Amino acid sequence: MICKLPLVLLFLLTSLSSSLFFPFAAQAQRLQTEFDVRLVAEGLQFPWGMAFMPDGNVLVTEKVGRLRIITPDGKVSEPIKGVPAVFFQQQGGLLDVALDPEFAKNRLIYLSYAEPEGSRAGTAVSRAELKDGSLENLQVIFRQVPKVPGSVHFGSRLAFAPDGNLFITLGDRGDYMGEAQNLSNHIGKIIRIKPDGSVPADNPFVNNPQAKPEIWSYGHRSVQGATIHPKTGALWIHEHGPKGGDEINIPQPGKNYGWPKANYGMHYDGTPIKHEHAGQGFEEPIHYWVPSIAPSGMVFYTGKLFPAWHGNLFVGALAGRQIVRLTSDDKKILSEERLLTNTLRFRDVEQGPDGALYLLTDEDNGKLLKLSPK
Structure with missing residues (x-):
């Protein structure tokens, strides 16, 4: 059963924030939008991604390499069988999950994960049929090339476009940041493929033999x-x-977003980075944060429970330990509000079929939380 957060946790959260956590009145601009945060499930080991199924159940990945189903009343299944082996170190592991657009008919799901190969690893994506608590007919549809040593910056989110093609987000793999400018590999790139792994004919570099x-x-x-x-x-x-x-960013086909030659931050050792993007031939971000909030997970809200938030963009934050609400038009960010500040590391945020917002916390005892009107 969904329950209110334990009093001990509530006390901890309210002691870290100047505003109440449960129920919570948004404090950044003192808007009149109040909401409750309720605990749906806990005991998840570093949950990373989630996808709601038509029956209201939600698939949740655990970075350690487990996939589970959580019911609306908070029951957590045994691990789904047949999940591929993952490279579980630092930022590597089982990452995102997405449903096929025709899931109700074909039961196909997609998983992104850090795939091991000896001492090396790289982001991979598999799809399989979800049947009776197991994955069947698993097929790897994408592998990041090349696999390299290291355990950071794998990406990786999955998003199906309206045309049915699948976007896969990747990382620069840390020590290989310069490769983000090299079109002959997948490091530091956004990928677009068909659901079976084949390449759409209108991808921007299909006719470039060097890419x-x-x-x-x-x-x-x-x-x-x-x-x-x-x-x-x-x-x-x-x-x-x-x-x-x-x-x-709003990635456009064939465009270069500048890393590591342009960024509004600086390298960890204090080495400056040129802030200008356009002057170097790169695309400017539509919004940026200094200092970092370490964003993870994002969703546009389209539900009816929060009419004032319709069309708003919600972003989870790890280092920022908050949820960020942004208003926008089709091309730029207009305003920003911080919610649940100084509380928990939020790994993912999604909209449920009931119109509530659901949050995953990044911790060894990870939680699935539900945000709904007060």
């Missing part, structure tokens, strides 16, 4: 948020900057 044909855009650092704009159908992403400089 990987799966590439949609490049010059990205580590993209852990992706969603489709409900009106335009365009892909929106956010990506981690280094020391400052987290970005929101």
Whole structure:
């Protein structure tokens, strides 16, 4: 059964914030939108991604390599069988999950994960049929090339476009940041493929023999948020900057977003990075954060429970330990509000079929939380 957050946790959260956590009145602009946050389930080991099924159940990945089903009343299933082996170190592991657009008919789901190969790893995507608590006929439809040593910056979100093609967000793999400018590999890129892994004929580099044909855009650092704009159908992403400089972008086909040659932050060792993007031939972000909030997960709200939030963009934050609400038009961010500040590391945020917002917390005892009107 869904329950209110335990009093001990409530006390901890309210002691860290100047505003009440449950129920919570948005404090940044003192809007009149109040909401409750309720605990749906806990005991998840570093949950990373979620996808709601037509029956109201939600698939949730755990970075350690487990996939579970959680019912609306909070029952957590045993791990789904047949999940591929993952490279579980630091930022690597089982990452995002998405349903096929025809899931109700074909029962296909898609998983992104850090795939091991000896001492190396790279982001991979598999699809399989979900049947009776197991994955069947699993097929790898994408592998990041090349696999490299290291355990950071795998990406990786999955987003289906209205035309049925699948976007996969990747990272620069840390020490290989310079490869984000190299079209002959998948490092630091956004990928666009068909659901079976084949390459759409209208991808921007299909006729360039020096480029990987799966590439949609490049010059990205580590993209852990992706969603489709409900009106335009365009892909929106956010990506981690280094020391400052987290970005929101609307990736256009064949465009270069500048990393590591342009960013509004600086390298961890204090080395400056040129802020100008356009002057170097790169695309400017439509929004950026300094200092970093470490964004993860994002969704446009289209439900009816919060009429005042309709069309708003919600972003989870790890280092920022908050949820960020942004208003926008089709091309730019107009305003920003911080919710649940100084509370928990939020790994993912999604809209449920009931119109509520659901949040995953990034911790060893990870939680699925439900945000609904007070």
